[in-house]
Every structure is written in C-alpha cells, then in structure tokens.
Amino acid sequence: MAHIRLKGISKTFGNHVALKDLDLEIADGEFFVLLGQTGAGKTTTLRLVAGLEKPTAGQIFIDGQDVGDWGAAERDVALVLQQYSLYPRYTVRENLEFPLKSPIRKSSPDEIKAQVDRVAKTLRIEHLMDRKVDRLSGGEMQRVSIGRAIVRRPRVFLMDEPLSALDAKLREALRTELKNLQVNLGATFLFVTHDQVEAMAMGDKIGVLNNGQLVQTGTPHEIYANPVNTFVARAVGSPPMNLINGQVEQGSAVTAAGQRLPFDGHDAAAGRALTFGIRPEDLYLEGGAPVAARVHDVENHGVAKIVTLRLGDSLLQATVPTQTSLKIDEEVRFSWHPEKVVLFDGASGINLRHAG
Amino acid sequence: MANLITTLDPASRAASRGWSDTTIRNVFVIPTVAFLIIFNVFPLLYSLGFSFTDFRASSKAPVNFVGFKNYINVLADPVIWRTFSTTLWYVIVSVTGQFIVGFGLALLLNRPLPFKGLLTTLLMLPMMLSPVVVGLFWKLIYDPSWGILNYALGLGPVAWLSDANLALYAVAITDIWMWSPFVMLLSLAGLSAVPKHLYEAASIDRAGKLYTFFRITLPLVAPILLIAVIFRTMEAFKTFDIAFVMTGQPAAELISSRLYKMAFQQWQTGPSSALAYIILIMVLCITNIYVKYLNKAKER
Numbered sequence: 001m002a003h004i005r006l007k008g009i010s011k012t013f014g015n016h017v018a019l020k021d022l023d024l025e026i027a028d029g030e031f032f033v034l035l036g037q038t039g040a041g042k043t044t045t046l047r048l049v050a051g052l053e054k055p056t057a058g059q060i061f062i063d064g065q066d067v068g069d070w071g072a073a074e075r076d077v078a079l080v081l082q083q084y085s086l087y088p089r090y091t092v093r094e095n096l097e098f099p100l101k102s103p104i105r106k107s108s109p110d111e112i113k114a115q116v117d118r119v120a121k122t123l124r125i126e127h128l129m130d131r132k133v134d135r136l137s138g139g140e141m142q143r144v145s146i147g148r149a150i151v152r153r154p155r156v157f158l159m160d161e162p163l164s165a166l167d168a169k170l171r172e173a174l175r176t177e178l179k180n181l182q183v184n185l186g187a188t189f190l191f192v193t194h195d196q197v198e199a200m201a202m203g204d205k206i207g208v209l210n211n212g213q214l215v216q217t218g219t220p221h222e223i224y225a226n227p228v229n230t231f232v233a234r235a236v237g238s239p240p241m242n243l244i245n246g247q248v249e250q251g252s253a254v255t256a257a258g259q260r261l262p263f264d265g266h267d268a269a270a271g272r273a274l275t276f277g278i279r280p281e282d283l284y285l286e287g288g289a290p291v292a293a294r295v296h297d298v299e300n301h302g303v304a305k306i307v308t309l310r311l312g313d314s315l316l317q318a319t320v321p322t323q324t325s326l327k328i329d330e331e332v333r334f335s336w337h338p339e340k341v342v343l344f345d346g347a348s349g350i351n352l353r354h355a356g
Numbered sequence: 357m358a359n360l361i362t363t364l365d366p367a368s369r370a371a372s373r374g375w376s377d378t379t380i381r382n383v384f385v386i387p388t389v390a391f392l393i394i395f396n397v398f399p400l401l402y403s404l405g406f407s408f409t410d411f412r413a414s415s416k417a418p419v420n421f422v423g424f425k426n427y428i429n430v431l432a433d434p435v436i437w438r439t440f441s442t443t444l445w446y447v448i449v450s451v452t453g454q455f456i457v458g459f460g461l462a463l464l465l466n467r468p469l470p471f472k473g474l475l476t477t478l479l480m481l482p483m484m485l486s487p488v489v490v491g492l493f494w495k496l497i498y499d500p501s502w503g504i505l506n507y508a509l510g511l512g513p514v515a516w517l518s519d520a521n522l523a524l525y526a527v528a529i530t531d532i533w534m535w536s537p538f539v540m541l542l543s544l545a546g547l548s549a550v551p552k553h554l555y556e557a558a559s560i561d562r563a564g565k566l567y568t569f570f571r572i573t574l575p576l577v578a579p580i581l582l583i584a585v586i587f588r589t590m591e592a593f594k595t596f597d598i599a600f601v602m603t604g605q606p607a608a609e610l611i612s613s614r615l616y617k618m619a620f621q622q623w624q625t626g627p628s629s630a631l632a633y634i635i636l637i638m639v640l641c642i643t644n645i646y647v648k649y650l651n652k653a654k655e656r
Binding site: 071078085089099148 | 553556567571576
C-alpha cells in the first residue's frame with residue numbers, strides 16, 4: 001500500500017499542453033477520484049503515475065521515493081482500463097494467472113492457483129474460469145480485468161473509467177463492489193472518471209481537473225457544499241448548482257432581474273457584482289415565498305421531483321418531494337435557505353470564502 | 357430520395373443507372389466466365405485426359421489410352437523422386453529463411469523509426485522485380501571468378517551455382533532475398549493490428565519482453581503468419597524461373613524444371629500431364645494441412 005505524491009507535474013504532447021504544474025497528494029489507503037471532462041488530463045495523470053508516460057516536468061513520488069526513472073513494472077501498480085485489455089485467446093484463468101506467471105515474480109503453481117481462486121471467489125467469476133475471454137459479456141470482462149489487477153496485490157490501483165462502458169444497472173452494482181473491495185484491501189486507489197455521480201459515490205477525496213489544472217481537491221462533501229469556483233459548482237452535482245447573478249443590497253440578495261431573496265451576513269459582499277450559488281435541494285416552493293416563477297418542466301425521479309423554474313430569462317432547478325403536484329406553466333413562489341447560499345465573485349467566478 | 361432507392365429492387369436500381377441486369381450479365385459476367393472456361397477449366401480437364409494417354413504434342417502418331425501407366429511410370433522414376441525430395445528440401449529451406457528474415461524485419465520495423473515509410477518501400481523492392489531479372493543478376497553476384505559475393509566474403513573461386521552441394525542453397529538464398537519482403541509486409545500488418553493497450557497492460561503486469569512476445573504478440577499474429585507461409589510454400593513448390601535461369605546443376609533440379617524438360621524438351625506430353633497432376637495433388641494436400649492449422653489458430 002502506498003502514498004502517492006505528484007509535484008509540479010507538467011506534460012505536453014507536441015504543442016498540446018495536457019497538464020500544467022499539477023500538485024496532487026493521495027494518502028495511503030485512500031480512494032481518490034480524479035473528476036474531469038474529456039481532455040481535462042485525467043488519463044494522462046493516470047498514465048504518468050503508472051509509468052506509461054514520462055512527465056515533461058515535475059516529480060512523482062510513491063512512498064516517498066522518486067519514481068521518475070522507474071518503468072511500469074518496477075512501480076508495482078495495477079491498471080484497469082475502460083477497454084478491459086484482457087489478453088485475447090486466453091481463458092479467464094489464464095488471464096488471471098498472467099501477472100503471477102511473469103518471470104519477474106515467479107510464484108509456485110500451488111500459490112498461483114490459490115491466489116487466482118481467491119480472486120475468482122471475491123469477484124464471483126468462478127463459473128467463468130475456463131471460458132475464453134472473447135466469450136464474456138462487458139460486465140464479466142470488467143470483473144476479470146479487475147481480478148487481474150488485484151490478483152498480485154500491487155501497491156497502487158489505477159482505474160481509468162473502468163465502469164463507463166457498462167450499462168447503468170451493472171455500473172451501480174460494480175461501483176459498490178469496487179468500493180467494498182477497496183475498503184477490504186485497504187489499498188490506495190486512483191480512480192479516473194467523468195461521471196460526477198460516480199466520483200461523489202465512491203471517492204474519499206475528489207480532485208476536479210479542468211484543462212490540465214487541478215481546480216479543487218477535497219472530500220465529496222466539501223466539493224459539493226463549497227465549490228471553489230463556478231466551474232466546479234457546475235461540474236459537480238446532478239442537477240448542478242443554480243447560479244444566479246446579482247448583488248447584495250440592504251441585507252438582502254437582489255438578482256439581476258430585480259427579485260429580492262433573503263440573505264444573511266457577509267457585509268463584505270455588499271455593493272459588488274456577485275453570483276449566488278444554490279443547490280436545487282436548498283430551494284423550496286412555498287405559498288408566501290418572496291419570488292414568483294413559472295414551472296418550466298417537472299421530472300419525476302421517484303425519490304424526488306426535479307422542477308425547472310423559469311425566472312425571467314433564466315432557468316433554476318429545485319428538488320421537491322414527490323407528492324408535490326405541479327402543472328407546467330403554473331405560477332409558483334419560491335425561496336431559498338439563506339445559510340446555504342455560496343457567493344462567487346461575479347467577474348472571476350471564484351468562491352468568496354475561498355478567496356479569503 | 358434515399359428511401360426511394362432502398363425500396364426499389366436491385367434490378368430497377370441498376371436500371372435507374374442505365375444498366376439492366378441482363379446487360380451486366382452479357383457485358384461482364386459471360387465474357388469472364390467464358391474466358392475462365394476456355395483458358396483455365398478446359399486445359400485443366402484436357403490435360404487430365406492427356407495424362408491417361410501416350411499423346412506427344414510433337415508427333416501426329418495416333419493417341420492411345422494407356423490407363424494409369426503414365427502415373428505408375430512417373431512414380432517409379434528415381435529421377436523424379438530425386439527432384440521431388442530436392443524440391444521439398446528447397447521449400448523447407450527457402451520458406452523457413454523467408455519466415456525468419458521477413459518476420460525479423462517486421463519486428464524491427466514495427467516501432468517508431470525515422471523514414472519508416474521510405475525504409476519499408478525500399479525493403480519491398482526485391483519482390484517487385486521480375487524473377488528472371490533477379491535470377492540473372494544473382495547469377496552475376498555468384499559468379500565464381502568475378503562475382504561480388506566471393507570478393508566481398510574474401511572467398512576463393514567458389515562455384516556457387518555449379519557445385520552440387522551449393523547450387524540448391526544458392527537458389528534458395530536468392531528466393532529468400534526476393535520474397536522475405538512479402539512475409540515482412542504481411543507480418544507488419546499483423547503486428548500493427550495488435551492493440552497497443554495490451555502491451556501496456558502486459559508491462560503493468562510486469563511481463564518481460566520475451567514473455568510478452570510469446571504470450572501476446574505471437575498468438576495474435578499467428579494466423580496472418582500462417583497465411584504468409586501458405587502463400588510462400590505454394591509458390592516455392594512451383595519455383596521455376598529463378599532456378600531455371602540460374603543453374604543447370606542436376607543436383608539442384610526442381611520438380612517444375614523436370615516437368616518443363618519432360619513436356620517441352622522431350623515432348624512426353626502424356627507423362628508430363630500425369631506428373632503435373634501429381635504435383636497439384638501434393639500442393640493441395642500441403643496447403644490443406646496449413647488451412648486446418650489456420651482455422652485452429654483463428655478459433656483459439
């Protein structure tokens with residue numbers, strides 16, 4: 001098990017800058033999720049840690065040792081990829097045996113068998129052992145590929161969107177399984193995904209990447225409740241955080257369109273252009289509430305309904321209890337929980353609390 | 357419009373382009389089939405008929421049916437057996453050589469290299485030349501008194517092409533030089549089709565270079581390598597031009613040279629037809645073995 005540290009990592013491919021001066025620390029036994037859009041540099045970060053790419057600048061430490069000159073084999077990491085990368089033409093058993101049979105770390109046949117059987121049992125693929133991998137379903141292939149990673153107990157597990165090629169049901173099931181596996185093994189996981197639900201559900205810590213830069217690192221709760229800027233506010237959460245332009249006047253929040261909403265504290269914020277951020281669950285509908293809006297759309301998600309409200313030109317989303325009955329275009333009144341409002345600078349989009 | 361086209365049947369679709377099925381049949385299919393029948397199928401069957409007679413293309417003597425006598429005579433002829441075993445040894449040496457050199461070159465080329473395209477094209481030049489031309493200039497290279505090979509290797513006057521022990525190998529080397537690029541080309545296609553992420557997975561799994569090669573590369577390129585070997589075996593079995601141009605050494609006489617002499621120098625049309633059929637059957641048998649392996653390799 002291991003502690004990972006990236007220090008001032010940059011990586012360029014020709015003219016394209018994939019990573020810019022990235023600093024990252026992953027504690028021993030932590031489930032760290034790197035979240036970002038396509039092209040944000042997640043996979044590059046992973047490949048750098050794995051030793052499949054060399055950084056243009058910066059250092060990588062595993063357990064305090066600079067591993068810059070180490071190859072992938074010496075770093076003792078395991079990698080699970082979206083496209084599974086199982087060895088074709090071999091059976092599931094042969095695939096699982098592969099890492100144990102390599103000449104670098106030769107185990108005895110009995111040891112190999114015991115270890116492979118243990119992994120098969122953990123991942124519930126015992127009935128597939130003699131099947132050729134070409135004849136497996138997507139979920140089975142991904143299980144085998146996870147199995148191949150855990151069979152030799154590496155120091156670090158690296159996972160590159162391992163679940164994104166699976167259908168929703170299976171994805172949720174495997175998500176839980178992976179998380180359990182990590183807890184049981186007590187291993188360090190670096191997990192890359194573009195799916196913020198996955199990141200929230202699995203991560204002990206999340207790092208949000210944008211354009212090759214780490215925008216925010218923190219626990220899922222920190223990132224959800226207190227995003228460092230409007231980018232993170234929009235990227236994390238489903239539906240995302242509502243962002244309303246406006247300013248503070250005489251102790252209340254006034255939107256650009258002139259509606260007044262309750263506001264508490266923060267005199268420093270008075271008089272400047274602001275963006276108010278509010279999570280959908282912190283908006284509520286109430287007869288006597290201060291602001292009127294029209295119902296634009298209603299989505300029933302079973303556990304709650306997500307209502308899209310039309311307020312002038314802008315749309316806001318609110319979660320309401322399922323039993324609330326609403327008609328499209330109906331006029332409703334709403335308010336927010338003022339203590340949950342996050343303030344962003346109107347121009348730069350930076351969270352005022354983070355800016356100091 | 358797209359909808360309209362898909363709802364029409366093929367005939368009227370062709371008609372909409374100005375060609376009816378009948379026209380296509382008359383203009384393209386019938387001439388092709390007729391050509392094939394006249395120049396391939398008919399001679400094949402006609403020579404099968406000859407193989408059971410004492411026909412000589414050079415004489416007007418009446419033709420007699422002789423049954424299997426030609427086949428029995430051919431198979432009883434020690435000279436033919438000698439050329440058969442020479443040919444077999446030639447095929448083994450030449451195809452093995454082409455396989456090793458061709459696959460080796462492909463392995464060397466299958467990595468980022470400067471001027472890779474140019475290099476590949478240059479390496480493929482030999483197989484684009486005419487075999488007779490290749491035979492003739494290798495004859496110059498091998499020349500005992502002023503050939504460049506003996507000079508370059510610092511050997512004395514080694515008579516490559518007239519020495520009974522060397523002639524066959526000299527021809528095989530020429531054939532290897534000429535046809536290794538073919539094996540290289542197919543191998544290169546196979547090698548570049550191996551997904552890169554498998555190699556990455558293997559390096560993560562701490563597999564060594566050799567281990568990766570035998571466990572990942574080889575099984576994945578095996579089918580295409582087999583195809584290359586099938587083609588080269590069939591061709592090597594038929595080798596005529598290179599050998600014929602290069603050497604008259606009886607110890608290096610290949611089966612097709614023997615056939616040529618029987619058919620067009622001695623005018624034994626009947627027996628030579630029988631020999632041709634025996635060769636055909638042998639080549640079919642050998643390729644069949646390969647095809648079986650190929651199917652197995654693909655299934656795995």
